[in-house]
Amino acid sequence: MIAAIESVAQPEIARQPLDEHRASERGFWRRFTQNRLALVALGVILILTLAAIFGPRLYGVDPNRQHYNAINAWPSQAHPLGTDSLGRDTLARILLGLRVSLLVAFYVEFINIGLGASFGLLAGYFGGWIDQVLSRLADMLFAFPGLLLAILVAAVFGQPVTERFGGIGRLLLVAGSLALVSWPLMARYVRGQTLSIKERDFIEAARSVGVTNSRIITRHILPNVAGLIIVSATLDVAAVVVNESVLSLLGLGIQPPDPSIGQMIRQSIDYLERNWSQVFFPSLALTLMVLTFSFAGDGLRDALDPQSRGS
Template structure:
């Protein structure tokens, strides 16, 4: 019996067709470091989101009599200099730190992608936008970040409230100083894509540039954008932690990981765990996101997927 005459297997007949993302996932699963990073990152997300529902302790509750206590049944990770539960503060602080990483990454990704597409597709805009990118790359970013936060912090806090104003100021300040690498990567891919046959054909029939970029160009630069997104989260978390450690991040009643690390610096010799726990969470988050980015870079590379 020939292959054409063989009856179809019912399971194969109703199996949904595989697409590119199934191939990406199959390749991603072969990267052990990326899988381990994904497991660690998911565990941290569950720790900061589900943890406060289980450990229902107010992170701002003061108990001076129990200050600087070691681990116990009542305080599994001990207390700080004001008697506040360190475990609860790490859980709630993780929400803020991870939220800053996600929002700042998204804003930086939007800015970098927009500038990269404009510079790569429109020749007249290429030179000025790339010179702007080079200018931002040449600037000392941490001092610029400190200046932005110091100048606009009080104004935004009075306008939108301290919590919302400071949150979006820090996210925007991180995004405005971290979009350059994404812009350069996207620009390079767009320069190659705009000479492809399907893009030239669309331009020849009068398709608007906006439609060409949204339908034909952007879907084909998602791979580097996704990799930049994962690395951007790690960078934003480190930057927010650095700002909080320098005292220019969130106010003291917002227990971000960087703020907890900052508050424990004076007690590092007597109570080293005060800085070990927030430092460990920051390191694990950044390391896991970097491994996820490495796995995505390999999985989205067609040369590796084709092996």
């Protein structure tokens, strides 16, 4: 008899948070589509992503080919955005640099979500020693300035990793060094949200009828923190793009001949007076990436939590 009651109660308990989640999701998309700036930013992000994926092949110009008759050239029909100090086509290098920057951001957010969100869910739900370990580890990492720690890791391991694994190893090292200082923040956000959700009535009801902890986390808590994870990851992309550019500006990021936006800015600063377009176009691409991800993240945050709008 008790088993029969539990078998009926469990679907009812599972349906309650899912119905609430669907209603919240409809309201979320309605609020987001009303934010024109966020929609435009999302459209620009899509264009930048497509340009990074397909642009280098469609444009068809080797980003490392040197045109000796067009060194430090201004924009022209042959080179729409000009060339750099070695005669390399600026547009071709920007397209490939976009790909590199977005790849780094993708790897960083993959680590943040996989590591940070998982730790946050476990620490928030179970508490105890898991929460203590996460809190102490996060405090230890937060004790250092984030970018300084990433610079230290890239400086110490950059050369050995590049010599052994080449360009892809360097890219993964840059992504790993940036993820090292950003995943605890994701974990802290998810932990706080999980602490709030696990005290709600439908979680207590699920426990009372014997729903397992793993099922509660995956079916009831995770859908309710997914929006927060997406918003945090989107906003963090802007910071990752800037920090990757800073590493490249310091010579600790992606190494030549592979281009990155920050590296292009660094190499063209010496020629600013001779041809300012060499700095302008990579800087414009960097600014566009940072602003669009920031606006899209703000729009997602406002749609997820209307009370945060304007705060």
